[in-house]
Amino acid sequence: MSGDTRERLLAGTIAALRDKGIAGVSARSIAGAAGVNQALVFYHFGTVEELVIAACQGETQVRVSQYADQLAGVTSLRELLTVGQALHEKERAAGNTQVLAQVLAGAQTSPTLAEAARQALGLWVTEIEGTLQRVLADSPIKAALDIPGLARAVSAAFIGLELYEAADPDSTRHAMDALAQVAVLTDVLDDLGPVARRALRNRLRRSANR
């Protein structure tokens, strides 16, 4: 039953990454979590690193597509933040953002791991970028913002928050709340009257030229 073993190993890798971090993953810890023999890691994936890469890719694809529908329904920045927070909660429980964060930490050492992390994060970035583009389509602040860059900043910020949560859960909750307030602020900006709107546009033009 080869297919089943492969799946078990992939799931076991996610579990090991989540529970022990990048420094704690090994063929043995993965096999233990998967409930299979250690040698099968090498039979099916060649090296531990290849297995980690495969698990990270597969998991991220599943997760991103799972949230694509919800993100497609978002119409404001505040809604986006709400979805983002729900996402963060679920991901935290399932431990998948942790996986991304740990692979990213491991990417420091290994170029192949770095490439895998880049691609996995790229999936999230694409999704967020599209949503931002749509949500801000009619906003006066759109012209002032580099949306692709913003999507990348948001993605990176979530990774940082995920890591931070392990060290200081209370602080992380505060941080999430603060981000929600920032989103409200931009909503307010979006919602100004025509006079303020014009002032804003001028002010932005001045800033851009400096």
Place this chain on the structure above:
Amino acid sequence: MSGDTRERLLAGTIAALRDKGIAGVSARSIAGAAGVNQALVFYHFGTVEELVIAACQGETQVRVSQYADQLAGVTSLRELLTVGQALHEKERAAGNTQVLAQVLAGAQTSPTLAEAARQALGLWVTEIEGTLQRVLADSPIKAALDIPGLARAVSAAFIGLELYEAADPDSTRHAMDALAQVAVLTDVLDDLGPVARRALRNRLRRSANR
């Protein structure tokens, strides 16, 4: 020459953490980077983990106090972002934010490492929080924001960006630029005329009550 060896080991730990990540640090790799005998790790610090904790604490204290002066001179959010970017660049070159990120990644496994990361990040958070408080003292957006939470979010975001940079340097640069634009936006908000200012205040009050 005990003091010297301790220093070498602490510096070697930073270097090892920077170059090999949390998964790659070991008594041997640290001793190699420090140019001392492997057994001295245990003589001076008991365990590898204790050494990592000591190095992280010491390095962060030095770094934070090094930037305290610059942060004290900041008077606007945009300036803060500029200082932040310069800080990020220098830290990147010296590899110290990396150290924090890697320790944070390792904090998943070890409660003692988690505590060390919490304290180290707390030093940055305190500094940033104080600066934000000062910079936003006269701002209409101050009331709408949870500044302690914001300081934590900013700190976590920088950690995420630091990790991201290893995997995708170009994207990270874009993200940093986008963040600078967001700061400009808040500066604009700060700089509105009295009419828009009042509208903003009302709008924020409504948002807060929802």
Place this chain on the structure above:
DNA sequence: GTCTATAACGAGATAGAC
């Protein structure tokens, strides 16, 4: 495809000479 056994090596940590 899956298992056991094992080779080869690096890890943390300690004992003891100097």
Place this chain on the structure above:
DNA sequence: GTCTATCTCGTTATAGAC
């Protein structure tokens, strides 16, 4: 305080029985 030598264990990875 520093070194060498060593113990014990966990690691990757492979060979070969089933």
